[in-house]
Amino acid sequence: MFSYNDLKVIDVVARLGSFSGAAKEIHKVPSAISYTVRLMEERLSVNLFVRLHREVKLTTAGIYFVEQARDLLKQMDNIRLQTQRVANGWTKNVSIALDNVVRESRVSKMVGDFYRAFPDVELHLSMEVFNGVWDALADGRVDIAIGATTAIPVGGSFARRDMGSLAWKFVVSKNHALANIEHKLSVDQLIEYPAICLEDTSRTLPKRVTWLMDNQRRIMVPNWYSALQCLRDALGICLVPSHIAIPFIQSGELVEKQLQQPPQLSPCCLAWNTETISPAMQWILDYLGDGQQLHQEWLC
Structure with a gap:
């Protein structure tokens, strides 16, 4: 119904309060400004401005229309900017x-x-x-x-x-039954205790488990925070990424143990x-x- 330029004319006339002032800013003759305003008023079937001797003032309907027009101008400017950004490789x-x-x-x-x-x-x-x-x-x-x-x-x-x-460390709680064993731990010793395993978040690909022995019970957890809680409470055993395990080993909450079959790097x-x-x-x-x-x- 209205072009960008039409709305811009109304905005400038409302801001400057005169057709001549608007014409000077937009670089058009006053008659072109007057014609655009009159044409828009005819389309709306309302008067947007009261014409005085050397100036114009907004009517009540005009005040409302200018507010809406300025919002539209901002939206149109934003659409133009975002479209240019997309064309230049911009992403949201x-x-x-x-x-x-x-x-x-x-x-x-x-x-x-x-x-x-x-x-x-x-x-x-x-x-x-x-x-x-x-x-x-x-x-x-x-x-x-x-x-x-x-x-x-x-x-x-x-x-x-x-x-x-990624390097791994095998750790248990300081209160776990394996904590005081000095020699390298065998599979037979480990399989007695539940393995704390993180649940693979894959939706379609096959799920993986990093460390689990045949016929060993599991404790499935969503993240390392939960795994560490179970470890510290001596509920199970597992391999933990070295950078995650080291602070708990240093604090004495967890104890690192050696395995007969050391964990492979990932x-x-x-x-x-x-x-x-x-x-x-x-x-x-x-x-x-x-x-x-x-x-x-x-x-x-």
């Missing part, structure tokens, strides 16, 4: 999946630095376990995954960057969807750095 948000093994203390600094660099882009974070990271990538729920296993279980347009290997990687690259996403990939930086900041 970037989604990141964090594997439950990574160092969570690093997250807040990354978020703060990102929001300073991109004040108009949202960062969406989720926590996944094992194959849940790749499941989120394959399903398009996230753009980037930090701490994914290097064995890629899905096909698609994904790239990765090595993060080095190679990890940074992975991302190459089809959703945007300036904000590229900034994150550059910010996270090379493999050495990733290992030091997220797995140690």
Whole structure:
């Protein structure tokens, strides 16, 4: 019903209070301004302005219309801006999946630095376990995954960057029956106690378990916080990422024990969807750095 220019004319006339003043600012002749206002009043079947000798004043209906017109102008300006941003690779948000093994203390600094660099882009974070990271990538729920296993279980347009290997420690509560045994623990000794296992968050990919012996009972938990609670209460046994276990070993709450079959290192990687690259996403990939930086900041 009204063009952007029509609304702009009404806005300027209302602000300056005269056709001649509006004509000067918009670089048109006063008669063109007067004609636009009269045409809009005819379309609305109301008078927007009271014409005085050298000025115009808004009617009650005019005051309402100008308020609405200014809101519309802001919306139209915003649509134009956002459309240009999309054309230049701008995205509304970037989604990141964090594997439950990574160092969570690093997250807040990354978020703060990102929001300073991109004040108009949202960062969406989720926590996944094992194959849940790749499941989120394959399903398009996230753009980037930090701490994914290097064995890629899905096909698609994904790239990765090595993060080095995650080390594990076998720990038990200081009050657990295994805490005072000095020799390396055998499978027969371990199988007597429930294994504390994190539930794989994968929705479609096969679920994985990092450490479990044949016919051993399980305690399934959602995250390492719950696993540590069970460990400290001597409810079960499990392998824990070294960087998570060390503070509890140092405090004496948990005791590290040696196994006859030592745990293997777990190679990890940074992975991302190459089809959703945007300036904000590229900034994150550059910010996270090379493999050495990733290992030091997220797995140690």
